[in-house]
Amino acid sequence: MKVVAWLAGIGTLVAALAYMVVSLNRWEWNRALFFGLIVLIAEVGLATGLVLRRLDRMEARRADPEVLAAIRETRGDGPDRFAWLKETSTERLSVFITFLVGGGVLVSALAWVVDRVAGRTSTPLAEQRLAGQLEAIRYPPGGLVVDDVTVLAQDVPGADDAQLRKLLRRAGRT
């Protein structure tokens, strides 16, 4: 895999350099600039890889193989972060359950308090605001103008229209 990466980097550098020179020869400046940028990027990448490889070699040389082997053999198991969840002792309850249930109770209590306070403060204000907004669509104080046909309709035997009576009461014609 490292060989493939090195080959890709070197190939990119060489190809971009060739295209850059060809573009310069053809007076294609924008292309030459673009390929020059690719050359620069590949060059920086390869140089960084070379430096890191040299540093790795230096560190590997310093490490004593015997010491390294001893360290690796005596390496213990990593800590089990969730060991407390696996406890089977019945003498004490798992703190997980406690925190979960207790936290839920606290959050519920807080929500109840917030709800009560909000209900007592915002509902009257909202009602007042709604009443003000409905002002625009309510019947005019004098009522609607009712035609004679509608007025006479209430006198028809058998006619019992509550809406009509309401309309007429508002219009002052009963």
Added chain:
Amino acid sequence: MSRLATVALGVVGLAVGVVAVLALREATLSTHQHNDPDSTVGLVVEARTEGGETGQTLAEMVEALLLTCRLEVASDLVGPIRDEGDGRFRAELRPALDPTDRRQLRGCVEDWTIDHLRVDVVGFAPP
């Protein structure tokens, strides 16, 4: 390696370097020739666009490109740029272009000068 061999190699290397530089100069140094001011030359290009801005036609983009690239040479466009269909356009320049000017103009026209536009120079034709 003996001193004589070192000197000989040095001389050979120097000679190769000089020849290489002269060849490079021959290939790339621009040399301009005087042209008749009234002479003209035709330029035929093939253009195509992809993903360009809406409302911009291919003819507009080609015109913008040629107006920009003619600044690279000492010639001006004569008359409108003719659309010959299928993405082919013909323009006339005055005065005519020497070989260096033609290379410069071709390079500018075929370069990535305008976004979403690719133009190839078909050739320089008589007007």
